[in-house]
Amino acid sequence: MMSSSKDSCTAAQGQPPTLAPFQRLLADLRDVLGPTSGIDSEEVDEVKLQELMRNYKSCEADWEQFALADSASNYTRNLVDQGNGKSNILILVWNPSKGSPIHDHANAHCIMKVLKGSLKETRYKWPDHSNPGPPEVTHEQTFGQEEVTYMSDKLGLHTISNPDPSNLAVSLHLYTPPNAANFGFCIYSRESGKATLIKQGQNYSEFGKRVKTAASL
Numbered sequence: 144m145m146s147s148s149k150d151s152c153t154a155a156q157g158q159p160p161t162l163a164p165f166q167r168l169l170a171d172l173r174d175v176l177g178p179t180s181g182i183d184s185e186e187v188d189e190v191k192l193q194e195l196m197r198n199y200k201s202c203e204a205d206w207e208q209f210a211l212a213d214s215a216s217n218y219t220r221n222l223v224d225q226g227n228g229k230s231n232i233l234i235l236v237w238n239p240s241k242g243s244p245i246h247d248h249a250n251a252h253c254i255m256k257v258l259k260g261s262l263k264e265t266r267y268k269w270p271d272h273s274n275p276g277p278p279e280v281t282h283e284q285t286f287g288q289e290e291v292t293y294m295s296d297k298l299g300l301h302t303i304s305n306p307d308p309s310n311l312a313v314s315l316h317l318y319t320p321p322n323a324a325n326f327g328f329c330i331y332s333r334e335s336g337k338a339t340l341i342k343q344g345q346n347y348s349e350f351g352k353r354v355k356t357a358a359s360l
């Protein structure tokens with residue numbers, strides 16, 4: 144569990160007082176994702192999902208129970224919710240100066256909100272497998288607390304990293320459909336662009352309980 148600055152969180156105006164804002168966000172995301180019938184990525188209203196993520200004001204006391212850190216890994220993946228079976232909602236805790244490999248998003252929508260600290264996104268072109276080499280950077284941007292960004296395979300590949308040399312960063316991620324969890328995703332060599340399939344299942348915790356040692360991706 145992270146050390147916390149026990150913010151006092153107040154329910155948003157008009158929200159039921161019994162539902163904390165973070166739980167309200169999860170409930171609202173489930174509502175947008177709809178009932179448990181089939182869904183594909185074309186049916187997702189990603190703009191509405193981003194708006195909900197943006198409207199939630201991060202409060203550490205809300206989500207710290209899910210934000211398990213591990214100093215031995217670059218970052219941890221902590222499962223928070225499965226959104227009627229249509230999504231994976233994860234909290235990722237990033238160690239100082241650590242980041243992810245270059246990866247794709249398994250033909251799913253990815254929405255990320257920074258809950259604490261800041262995170263740098265570096266985007267890349269899809270590698271040309273007929274011409275191996277380092278994937279070409281197309282865009283870099285650093286997002287601060289409360290900021291939300293969207294990513295999909297249509298926009299290329301990316302890495303996420305914590306630029307702060309001293310402090311953890313924490314982010315909330317919504318993946319829908321949960322293709323990476325169900326079928327895996329690929330990471331890409333920084334030298335050659337070569338893809339390697341990663342079978343998912345590397346959650347450090349699920350619903351606030353530690354499940355396994357995280358892989359050091």
Ligand SMILES: [Fe+2]
Nearest residue numbers: 246253294301
């Ligand atoms: Fe990503």
